[in-house]
Amino acid sequence: MIANEVVELSRLQFALTALYHFLFVPLTLGLSFLLAIMESVYVMSNKPIYKDMTRFWGKLFGINFAMGVTTGITLEFQFGTNWAYYSHYVGDIFGPLLAVEGMMAFFLESTFVGLFFFGWDKLSKLQHLIVTWLLALGTSLSALWILIANGWMQHPVGAEFNYDTMRMELTSIADVFFNPIAQVKFVHTVAAGYVTGSMFVLGISAYYLLNNRDVAFARRSFRIAAGFGLASVLSVIVLGDESGYTVGDVQRAKLAVIEAEWETEEAPASFTLFGFPNEATMTTDYAVKVPYLMGLIATRSIDTKVDGIKEIHARKLRRIKSGMIAYANEQVLRQDKTNLTAKALFEQHKDDLGHGLLLKKYTDNVVDATPEQIAMAVHDSIPKVAPMFWSFRGMVLSGFMMLFIFTAAFYYNAKRTAHKQRWLLRLAFYGIPLPWIASELGWVVAEYGRQPWTIANILPTHLSVSSVEPGQLYLSLAGFFVFYTVLLVIEVFLMLKYVRLGPSSLHTGRYHFEIEEVNHV
Amino acid sequence: MFDFETLRIIWWAILIFLVCGFAVMDGFDLGIGMLLPFLGKTDAERRVMLNTIGPTWEGNQTWLVTLGGISFGAWSLVYATLFSGAYTGMLALLFGLFLRPVGFDYRSKLPNPRWRSAWDWALFAGGLVPAVVLSLAAGNVIIGLPFQLDNELRSSFSGGFWDLFQPFALLCVVVGLSLLCLHGAVFLHWRTEAALAERARRVIVYSALMFVVSFSVAGIWIAFSLDGYRITSAIDTRIITPLLSKTVVKANGLWMNNYSTYPWLMLSPTFAIIGAGLVVFLSAKRHTGLAFISSSLVVVCVILTAAGSMFPFMIPSSSSPVSSLTVWDASASLYTMKLLFFATVLLMPIVMAYTVWVYRILRGKVTLADIEKNQHVLY
Structure with a gap:
């Protein structure tokens, strides 16, 4: 049996390193586009201040980018070092996506990032602008492929189990690429990155404006960040990830858990704005509910039901039992491919094979699981409610706070008085951590919410680890x-x-500290 | 269009191509990292060294990242077994790699000499540790890793981190380090001038000598006293051979088998040694660009030497030879291999084209005067 300690430590390590990596990724995504926008304005207007903006925010981009690269390699290594069985089991689908990410995106960003910093005097204006856009394109393309890979973990399509090779094998790349979950995830995550970049530039520009220094520079940066940020935050909210939550078992379980919807409600379901989910009694204490809202958010309709946790449990029980049959017949087939009865039964139950594997956590043979063990597997078949409930609300709250900040910034910008609204500048400055809070919580909702699976309904997390020692x-x-x-x-x-x-x-001699030095002399 | 047999041989070749690409492109970056504290006598000289590779090292390292992705996609069992089997070694490699992006970017952001010196040593470790671990891993793959696969193809391992330090693997480390120092010094000789270039040229002579000696000893060792592996059962190359269904023998000198069947394979070790001599000769004649082409050739020939002797083995298992991963049983499915083949053939030429363009833009020597003039911009 696989030691629980190895599984828990591997999960902890993956979660910590992924969350840490995600401190840097969204800023890279957002800043690279803002740099490209600023430089485009420079090339079109020919005003040197926009070049200074590109170069200064580029310096901060560089400090962040180095950390993004450093911590990104960790993740690629970890699939092999810590999740070797996962790598074997789904490498046929997951691996090519990472390979294409490397060839299409990583090369692009890492080759052009050097020219971005050191090519100012060696390239024409237009050439340099193209380099900057390619850098931005590279970062977003990288997000595209990794989110297609992640989307497949959440909702695996276009693949089939092969008992000869004991792994999943790709059957349709188009299904994997156009996976609806992958598409929403990409838009949601990339837009969240653009929000992060915008909030960063907005908040720091606000800091300069509050201190009344480099005002022309800060006002222009503030303006670009406000516009880009408002558009991005609207995309994040409108194209929220939860719109993909009606597809597939695991996604539906996520939704029920986020909402702490214990019983299936009549459509359209209400949304619990606030409350204390109680796992033991399967109720939510002090719940404040908004009628209709959940049905609207999740199903985009008023007549589709949102499944409750108890109903999902019942379905899981059926699938685990069916999975035991699939597993038993897979074992027979591995020994004797000609056994037609086993083949027929396997074909009939193979979609539940993964559910059978959930029992491996409790008994190696799966088929000899006791009713108690099956009950435990059912209980563990969806994530815990409280972490999901609170993470989701924290994320949404941060999102709406940013929506307010960007709307106000955009409005006062249009009136050309943003730099005089000290309350707004303070809010923008103290709001800098908001996108990070939202992104990290969003990661928790998406990935903790996928438990107990690494590949939804196919491969339990428990089985995915490497054979390493604690x-x-x-x-x-x-x-x-x-x-x-x-x-x-x-x-x-x-x-x-x-x-x-x-x-x-930048040592151009045009800014705050340099001018002050001149004055002092 | 392709049958499965041809496709898998092509995929084996692509993997070797990527290993070569990484070793040639990032090899000199690693070498320069290792030489940094010793060849650069002043801060300005070290900055010259760093800025010869500053704008491009990151793209070069991407060869390693892509190599990881490609092996994950086309040879997932190979990727999973190597990375989890050499767990602690791989993490040492990773921690070594950590030091590079931050080292390059942060080192010259503050003028404080202690800050800069600390980063110089970090960059030194960022060159040395990956070079050591990768050579050590290569040596252990040639020896065979102690792993076995169970009925569900889960691999388990006997032997820990310190078991990687076997005598033959340590010799591979000497080969690897001398080779990368050679390659790095050749690049420096090409892209710098004056005293620094002269110091680099001296490193070329010593490291070439060290390389020729250690590489020859390794060859003799493989021929006469190292266990190699051979598949003894018939293999149907049209399908994925079920793992554990083949039979494999492990015996002294078997790694020379391919060389006796195809004597022309001897060209690669021969060219590796001749190439090293050529590098020294061309550097002495100040044909620095040609010397770099020669040292790249040496790097490629060293990799081909090992790959040629091991085919079709990818990772032999020393403790359970039947678990050995080979081209015939460790590949992805036919469909995945086809798709990924088209993606690679489409994308890699584009990558190489823009890489060449970037190198063209940044061509020419880096001088002390450049550093002085652009001290707030350069690394």
Whole structure:
């Protein structure tokens, strides 16, 4: 049997390193586009201040980008080091997506990022602009492929199990690419990245405006961030991820858990605005409900039901029992391919094979599971309610707060008085952490919400790990802890230093600290 | 269009091609990292060294990342077994790689000499550790990893991190380090000038010598006293051979089998050694660009030497030879291999084309005067 300790430590390590990586990714996504927009304005207007903007925000982009690259390699390594059985079991589908991501996106961004920084004097204006756009394109393409891969984990389509090779094999790349979950995920996540970049530029520009320094520079940056940010935050909210939650079993379970909907309600379901979900009694205490809202958000209709947790449990019980039959016949087929009865039964139950594998956590043979073990597997077949309930609400709240900030920023920008609204500037500055909070919580909702699966309904997390010893995992966790802490301290220190310096760090002689020095002399 | 047999041989070749691409492109970056604290006597000289590769090293490292992705996609069992089997080694590699993006980007952002010196040593480790781990891994793959597959194809391992340090694998580390120092020094000799270039040229002579000696010893070792592997059962190359259904023998000198069947394979070790001599000769004559082409050739020939002797084995298993992963049983499905083949044939030429364009834009020597003039812009 696979040691639970190995599974839990591997999950912890993956979650921590992925969440950490995701501190840098959204900013890279957003800033690269903002840089491309600023530089486009420079090339069209020929005003040097826009070049300074591109270069200064580019410096901050560089500090962040280095960390994104550093922590990104970790994830590619970890599929092999910590999730070897997963890599074998779904490598035929998941691997090619990562391979194409490398060839199509990583090469693009990492080859052109050097020219972005060092090519200013070696390229024509237009050439450099193209380089910057290619860099931005590279970052978003990378998001596209990894989210198609992630979408497949949430809702695996276009693949089939092969008992000869003991793995899933790809049957239709078109199904995988046009997976509806992957498409919403891509738009939602990339737009969230654009929001992060915009909030970052908006908040730091607000800081300069509050201190009344580099005003012309800060006002222009503020304006671009407000416009781009408003468009992006609207996309994130309108094209919210939850619109994909009606497709597939695991997605529906996520929805029920987010909402703490214990019983199936008549359509259209209401939305629990607030309350305390109670796992033991399967009720939500002090619930404040808004009628119709959940049905509208989740199903985009008023006549489709949203399944409740109890109903999902009942369905899971049926599928686990059917999965036991699939597993038993798969074992027979592995020994004797000519057994037609086994083949027929396997074909009939193969969609539930993964549910049978859920029992491996409790008994190696699966087929000898006791009713108690089956009951435990049913209970563990959907994520816990409280973390999902709160993460989702935290994410949505952050989203709406940003919507307010960007709307106000956009409005006062249009009236050309944004730089005088000190309350707004303060709000923008203190709002800088909001997109990070939203992104991290969003990751929790999407990935913790996928449990107990790595590949929804196909491969349980418990079976996905490598055959490593707990000692090796403690060592690697300690290594990540030390490296990531030290690197984060250094990154934040450098970031703050360059934010405080502002455009003066470009040494053009045109900005705050340089002008002040001249005055002092 | 392709049958499964041809396709898998092509995919084996693509994998080797990517290994070569990584070793040639990122090899000199790793070498320069290792040489950084020793060849650069002043801060300005070190900055010259860093800026010869500063704008391009990141794209070069992407060869490794893509190699990971391609092996995941086309040879998932190979990827999974190598990465989990050498768990601690792979994490050491990863932690070594951590130091590079931040090292390059952060080092010159502050003028403080202690800050810069600390990052120089970090970049040194960022060159040394990956070079050591990768050579060590290559050595262990040639020896065979101690893994076995169970009935559900879950692999398990005997032996831990310190078991990677076997005598032959350590010799591979010497080969790897001397080769990458050679390659890095050749690049520096080409792209720098004056005292720094002269120091690089001296490194070329010593590392070429060290490489020729260690590479020859490794060859003799493989021929006479290292266990190789051979499949002894008939293989149907049209389908994925069910793993564990073949029979494999492990015996002294079997890695020379392919060489006796196809004597022309001897061209690659021969060219590796001649190439190293050529590098020294061309550098002495100051044909620095040609010397770089020669040292790239040496790198490629070293990889082909190992690959040629091992085919069709990808990762032999020393503890359970029947679990060995080969071209015939560890591949992705036919459909995936076809698709990925078209993607690769379409995308890699584009990648190589824009990489060449970027190198053209950034051509020419990096000088102390450049550093002085652009000190707030350059690494």
